Amino acid sequence: MIPVIDISPDVDSPAGAQVAAAIGRACREIGFFQVVGHGVPAAVIDSAYAAVARFLAWPTEEKARLEHPHPFRGWSSHRRVGCDTDMQRFQACAVPSAAEAAALGVEERYLDYFQLCPWPDDVAFQEAFSAHFAAVRAVGRTLMSYFAVTLGLPSDYFAPALRHDVSDMAANHYHRADPADPADPTDPTGPADPIAADAHPVEAADLDTIDIVLPEHADSGMLTLLHQRGDYDGLQVRLLDGEVLTVPVRDDALVVNVGLLMSRWTNDQFLATRHRVAVPPRPGMTRTSLTTFCYPAVDTVIEPLATCVGADGPHYGPVTPYGWEAQYLAAQAAQYAANGELTPRVPLAPRQRG
Numbered sequence: 001m002i003p004v005i006d007i008s009p010d011v012d013s014p015a016g017a018q019v020a021a022a023i024g025r026a027c028r029e030i031g032f033f034q035v036v037g038h039g040v041p042a043a044v045i046d047s048a049y050a051a052v053a054r055f056l057a058w059p060t061e062e063k064a065r066l067e068h069p070h071p072f073r074g075w076s077s078h079r080r081v082g083c084d085t086d087m088q089r090f091q092a093c094a095v096p097s098a099a100e101a102a103a104l105g106v107e108e109r110y111l112d113y114f115q116l117c118p119w120p121d122d123v124a125f126q127e128a129f130s131a132h133f134a135a136v137r138a139v140g141r142t143l144m145s146y147f148a149v150t151l152g153l154p155s156d157y158f159a160p161a162l163r164h165d166v167s168d169m170a171a172n173h174y175h176r177a178d179p180a181d182p183a184d185p186t187d188p189t190g191p192a193d194p195i196a197a198d199a200h201p202v203e204a205a206d207l208d209t210i211d212i213v214l215p216e217h218a219d220s221g222m223l224t225l226l227h228q229r230g231d232y233d234g235l236q237v238r239l240l241d242g243e244v245l246t247v248p249v250r251d252d253a254l255v256v257n258v259g260l261l262m263s264r265w266t267n268d269q270f271l272a273t274r275h276r277v278a279v280p281p282r283p284g285m286t287r288t289s290l291t292t293f294c295y296p297a298v299d300t301v302i303e304p305l306a307t308c309v310g311a312d313g314p315h316y317g318p319v320t321p322y323g324w325e326a327q328y329l330a331a332q333a334a335q336y337a338a339n340g341e342l343t344p345r346v347p348l349a350p351r352q353r354g
């Protein structure tokens with residue numbers, strides 16, 4: 001079972017200490033949990049879903065104007081070979097341009113991290129998306145204070161690193177085509193990914209993952225907070241013993257998972273558990289997730305915390321989000337290419353950094 005934890009107590013209260021202990025157990029044993037009592041108003045969440053639905057209904061050519069060479073920015077559409085389910089994604093960063101980063105005092109040598117985020121020409125979309133993003137990032141900061149406590153640190157330990165966070169937010173939308181429905185906007189035989197289809201014939205796909213639309217992966221950042229809605233429970237978590245758990249949809253909850261940067265920071269005490277999204281069980285079904293990937297400031301030096309290093313020493317050297325992004329993207333692109341898993345319309349082409 002994925003635990004459900006009420007985070008409404010103050011982190012520095014006696015009840016908060018119990019919450020920190022429960023979060024610590026979940027991070028060390030599963031790497032996934034759900035939080036309730038998070039304080040994000042339902043109206044903020046509803047407005048973000050409404051804005052995303054409005055945007056998804058745009059003609060493909062209009063959305064395609066928001067494609068971006070960076071895989072974590074703008075709009076993209078993916079379909080795995082042999083799979084009748086599409087995934088569309090729109091993603092933006094908390095610091096949306098190099099100019100804004102410079103204004104925050106980010107050093108010149110890090111500015112190429114900040115690629116311009118293309119936004120739909122819909123002010124209400126940007127407002128609703130950004131309001132949800134800001135509210136969930138605040139929950140992320142609260143969770144980091146619980147993380148600090150369970151790691152034996154003062155609750156505000158991570159606060160300086162979170163002041164100019166470079167978190168991302170993605171809206172992910174999964175839709176299974178319904179060939180029997182003439183009004184279905186998806187053509188399952190359409191040319192969404194002709195290049196990848198040539199490069200990775202369906203026989204190359206891992207049969208175990210044929211019903212998976214988003215392949216198994218660990219997230220890159222510190223922690224991910226996800227709200228999910230839809231016709232089916234699509235998010236699946238791969239435990240270390242191989243067992244797969246489904247994360248039930250709960251409208252009052254945010255799903256939380258540990259990312260690889262936090263796993264490094266805790267010297268592998270916290271598990272960056274792999275997860276994936278299943279194809280809807282029936283044609284015509286959809287699912288949407290609003291997913292916030294929390295990162296610290298771009299120049300934060302992340303190395304195993306002294307409280308987490310045991311007799312075997314640190315498992316990792318220092319890394320910044322700046323250097324880490326290129327490493328993560330290269331590894332992910334290699335995984336997807338080797339397995340013929342994801343068929344990105346925009347090539348995954350990380351910039352090389354020294």
Ligand SMILES: O=C(O)CCC(=O)C(=O)O
Nearest residue numbers: 170172219235277289291
């Ligand atoms: O949409 C989901 O439920 C999961 C998305 C996800 O794992 C990701 O975007 O990293």
Ligand SMILES: [Fe+2]
Nearest residue numbers: 217218219275
């Ligand atoms: Fe993920």
